[in-house]
Amino acid sequence: MSASAALKEPNVSRPAVRRRKGPGAVARRGASLVRAIDLALDGQLGADEYAARLRRYVADHDAPSTDAVAFGRLCEVIFAQGIGFAIVARKREELASAFGGFAPAAVAALTDADVHRLMGEPIIRNGAKIRACIENARRWNLVSGGYFSGIARMAADDDHASGWPALAARVRTDFVRLNETGARQTLKRWGFFTAFGHPGTRRVFERLGLIEAGESPAAGQLVVGSIARALSRDPYAVEGACALFAAIGACRPQPRCTQCPLSDRCPHASADG
Numbered sequence: 001m002s003a004s005a006a007l008k009e010p011n012v013s014r015p016a017v018r019r020r021k022g023p024g025a026v027a028r029r030g031a032s033l034v035r036a037i038d039l040a041l042d043g044q045l046g047a048d049e050y051a052a053r054l055r056r057y058v059a060d061h062d063a064p065s066t067d068a069v070a071f072g073r074l075c076e077v078i079f080a081q082g083i084g085f086a087i088v089a090r091k092r093e094e095l096a097s098a099f100g101g102f103a104p105a106a107v108a109a110l111t112d113a114d115v116h117r118l119m120g121e122p123i124i125r126n127g128a129k130i131r132a133c134i135e136n137a138r139r140w141n142l143v144s145g146g147y148f149s150g151i152a153r154m155a156a157d158d159d160h161a162s163g164w165p166a167l168a169a170r171v172r173t174d175f176v177r178l179n180e181t182g183a184r185q186t187l188k189r190w191g192f193f194t195a196f197g198h199p200g201t202r203r204v205f206e207r208l209g210l211i212e213a214g215e216s217p218a219a220g221q222l223v224v225g226s227i228a229r230a231l232s233r234d235p236y237a238v239e240g241a242c243a244l245f246a247a248i249g250a251c252r253p254q255p256r257c258t259q260c261p262l263s264d265r266c267p268h269a270s271a272d273g
């Protein structure tokens with residue numbers, strides 16, 4: 001059986017995961033699996049590098065400390081469209097320098113001549129994305145005190161367990177060049193954890209039977225949160241660990257089950273992978 005076929009056909013020789021056992025059992029099992037993922041990534045990357053990558057992931061999603069940090073994350077979502085966040089992260093210093101530290105007032109004041117100049121800077125040279133950030137800065141400044149200052153009030157009547165649907169719709173219409181995914185990624189980077197689920201983490205969780213295929217992204221994030229509580233960790237650290245395991249560890253799109261330390265506990269393990 002091929003690896004991809006094995007993923008569609010759970011290994012029935014192992015006990016199937018029964019989420020009906022309840023959220024406490026899922027959190028405990030998930031915590032045990034995340035500890036095994038920690039060990040695997042410690043061994044692969046070295047403990048210091050693994051810890052540094054988790055710290056960066058958490059820092060990228062912490063509730064922004066200033067309006068400029070919040071606006072900068074909105075701009076990063078726009079720049080990441082079509083190229084991914086890793087490239088944006090590598091250009092972060094250059095982008096911040098070119099955009100005046102992402103202070104919304106400074107970005108809103110940029111002119112056509114500035115756009116022309118920025119197209120020669122060592123940043124992501126995409127005129128449409130640069131212009132979208134400038135337009136969004138102007139919109140940001142329409143809210144007295146800055147857009148982010150009003151976010152708690154906007155969130156007050158929304159529902160975190162459903163993934164902040166009203167807030168996502170509001171952000172999508174308040175800014176340009178943001179589709180549904182972009183709006184949700186922005187909210188996630190403003191600290192709204194259930195707004196968006198990392199696709200890699202979600203894949204690992206599905207394969208391990210911690211969530212089911214049709215489960216909503218927000219429900220998946222609640223499971224991540226319950227595991228984080230069981231481990232007394234930041235939920236972004238748990239998500240980041242599983243995202244790394246999905247990107248560079250065993251559970252890649254084509255899984256390497258024979259090298260996976262979780263294979264004896266994974267209902268989707270393949271003997272061929």
Ligand code: SF4
Binds near residue numbers: 250261
């Ligand atoms: S055994 Fe490991 S690599 Fe294979 S599907 Fe399960 S978690 Fe992923």
